[in-house]
Every structure is written in structure tokens, then in C-alpha cells.
Amino acid sequence: GEDVEQSLFLSVREGDSSVINCTYTDSSSTYLYWYKQEPGAGLQLLTYIFSNMDMKQDQRLTVLLNKKDKHLSLRIADTQTGDSAIYFCAEGYTGTASKLTFGTGTRLQVTL
């Protein structure tokens, strides 16, 4: 089966960079996603990366993908208190209606 693992908790100071890590086991995934969930809310798509890419940068967000090690990371530059949330990585596959497999989620706490 597919397992997607994340560390449970990360605490950073405001202004520092945050790095959230994700490991997965299914090498056939086509896309890898990062979603943000604030308390009591749905999931907000932050960014995604195609599996043949190594890196993608989008404003404060940088995604790194090491396909050999099946390791995905999300770096948030200049972390703000509004970034406090739970972050989920997810695997997706070819086909517009393919289901996603979610990671266990990482709670990011930003302190002053």
C-alpha cells in the first residue's frame, strides 16, 4: 500500500525559514502536492510539483523533490504567524480524477 509520512510538529520563530518534510513509498506517483489546513477549515492547495521536476519555487514557497529517496520538502521563507496551520503532503497520479493519498500532516507553530 501507499504510506506517506510526515513529522508531527514543527516550531519556528517568526521571520525564520520553515522546512516541512515528507517521505512516500509509491514511486509511480505523478504529482506531489502541499496543502494547508487551518483550524476547522478545509484544505487549501499551496503548490504542487510534477514528479519529473526537482524543484519549484513560488514566492515564499520552495518545493524540493528527491525522487530517488522518495523525499519531498516544503520550505517557507520568512515564516509569519499566519502560516501557523497543519500542512499535508499528498501523492497524485495521472488522470484528472485520480484520488490523492495524504500524508499524516505536520502542525507548524510560529512563535514571536
Added chain:
Amino acid sequence: GAVVSQHPSRVICKSGTSVKIECRSLDFQATTMFWYRQFPKQSLMLMATSNEGSKATYEQGVEKDKFLINHASLTLSTLTVTSAHPEDSSFYICSAPPQIAVGNEQFFGPGTRLTVL
């Protein structure tokens, strides 16, 4: 990004009653929608795939007679929790992939918090 809505956002019901949750894609059509449930401090668990014009596909361990899914149109899917019990209390979230999506991304509704007394 595309917008997906859910209604209601929160519902409290008595044990034994049925509850219907709606998921709508507001500015795009979705032949497929997904229903997830999320327990506190846990990840999302896929319950079923809702298909417009055909039967839903349920994940292993999910009772199809308990969680009725109807994909009535290209913009609406409903999940009905029948004869709800306290253990059905959870956060239910739907998602929909647009028919044309560059990164095969899915857009999520804001979720429905169900509490069964």
C-alpha cells in the same frame, strides 16, 4: 483557484437521524468528486469516489448503505449519513478535480463538522 462549497458547515443531530451534506463546484464542472472524513488531529481518509451518472466507488471498510452518495449533476454531489450514531461524528470534506487541470489538482470544500448526540 476553483471554488468548492459545502453545506451545511456544521450540523448537530440526534442519534438515529439521517444527515445530508452537499458538495458543490461553483465555477467548474466535476464528473468526479471525492468524500473524505477527518478525525481530530488526524489525516484525511478517503471514503468514496462520487461519479456523475453512475454509482459511487467506496473504499474498503466504508459501508455503502450507511454513507449514501448521489452525484446528481456535474456540479453537485451529496453524502447522506443514514441512522447516524455518535461514532459517525467527524469532519467531512469533499474535493473536486476540474475536468481540465494542469497539475491534476483537486480543490477542497471548507468541510462539514457533524456531531451526533
